Amino acid sequence: MSKDAAAAGVSRDAGRLIQLSELLHANPETGWQEHRASRWVAEALSEAGFDVTPAYLGLETAFLATYGSGPFRLGLCAEYDALPGLGHACGHNLISAITVGAARALAPLADAAGLTIEVYGTPAEEGGGGKIELLERGAFAGLDLAMMAHPAPVDVAEAEPFAVSHSHVSYRGKAAHAAAYPEHGVNAADAFTVAQVAIGLLRQQLPPTVRVHGVMTNGGEAPNAIPAHTEGRWYVRASSLQQLTETEEKVRRCFEAGALATGATLEIEPESKPYAEFRTFTPALEAYRRNARQLGRVFDEHSPARRMNRASTDMGNVSQVVPAIHPYIGINSGTALNHQPEFAAHCVGADAEKALLDAATALAWTALDIAVP
Known part of the structure; x- marks a missing residue:
């Protein structure tokens, strides 16, 4: 046999x-x-x-x-x-x-x-x-x-x-001495903080078929310098590609909120095509x-x-x-x-x-x- x-x-x-x-x-x-x-x-x-x-x-x-x-x-x-x-x-x-x-x-x-x-x-x-x-x-x-x-x-x-998208997220601000000239800086790390808080609040309105999670891979270089550049990797998951597309737009607005609040510029690049x-x-x-x-x-x-x-x-x-x-x-x-x-x-x-x-x-x-x- x-x-x-x-x-x-x-x-x-x-x-x-x-x-x-x-x-x-x-x-x-x-x-x-x-x-x-x-x-x-x-x-x-x-x-x-x-x-x-x-x-x-x-x-x-x-x-x-x-x-x-x-x-x-x-x-x-x-x-x-x-x-x-x-x-x-x-x-x-x-x-x-x-x-x-x-x-x-x-x-x-x-x-x-x-x-x-x-x-x-x-x-x-x-x-x-x-x-x-x-x-x-x-x-x-x-x-x-x-x-x-x-x-x-x-x-x-x-x-x-879950269907999933993988994104590389970065903010660019402006460095400055954190004690002497803080008003001359644009804090890219604060932009991530605002975005993460917004995503945390967004989760209250997300269905159980959705997941949003990520990590910050670069949060700045020195505690006495306003961070000019920060980066992270974020995943959005959903039950289907259609639901994924709808959720990604909501998550993008959270990242845009970080840029708007701090004056940093935002860039989101896909790391691969969606699963x-x-x-x-x-x-x-x-x-x-x-x-x-x-x-x-x-x-x-x-x-x-x-x-x-x-x-x-x-x-x-x-x-x-x-x-x-x-x-x-x-x-x-x-x-x-x-x-x-x-x-x-x-x-x-x-x-x-x-x-x-x-x-x-x-x-x-x-x-x-x-x-x-």
Whole structure:
């Protein structure tokens, strides 16, 4: 039975997959800088006979690896960027290993199952929109199914992420001696303070499907100098791209209030194109649920930790153009949640390894269910 063969393939590759995951975890690289990570993931596919195209579509840390020539085009996405200062606190080391595991397990079955397997190495998911850049250059077009699995504290089958925009915000004022000549300064830090207060008040009138949050990355240089330049990074999230557009206008007015109140000039630049909400391909989702349960996975519908399925992802943009699923695989991290250093620690070890192998098997089985109904 081909499913048995796929499971055996994942089991046979277990050592290599765990090695890849641990290597990525020990050497985190942030978005657009994943030079070693993309190479290591591509090498794990090349050694299994995949034809690898590095620097795919002109993106230096993207790749495409293909195997087979069947009529059913299966896309599997690998993410490998880490978080600044937090390493692999979202478990992208596991995502890559899961994707490689599923792809390598399916390769010997490709001809019989009528598959063409396409593994996309996708950089900069953590805010850079690597998949969107690839989409706009022609990637993913015509796929019959796109899949990946993401680590989380607990198992959740369906992705329901917020749409999100990522913006770089800066104010420019005028420096002056804060004690001797304060009236000659234009305080760019005060502009941020006004904006943040306005956003805090705006939240009273925002629906529960909206999130607004950010950080100030440059608040000035010296306490005795009026800050002439301040910068920050801000995200707006909403249930859909339409609601996102409506909310962004309200948030922009808050930043404009900071400029108006202080006399500073405001500049807002997008860091990537907006991430879309997710459109789930129901037949594949139902197949994944069945396969995961067959492997002993349990979907806890009431755990607060299941909310990782609301996290924004540029895989949402892929799901708008091809059938897709984006399930979450639990790593039994307890109270440690994604984007915490404690979660990064849980992304290696026995529970992470079990999740890796289970997710690779479940994705491979799901591909077979959909390609060979």
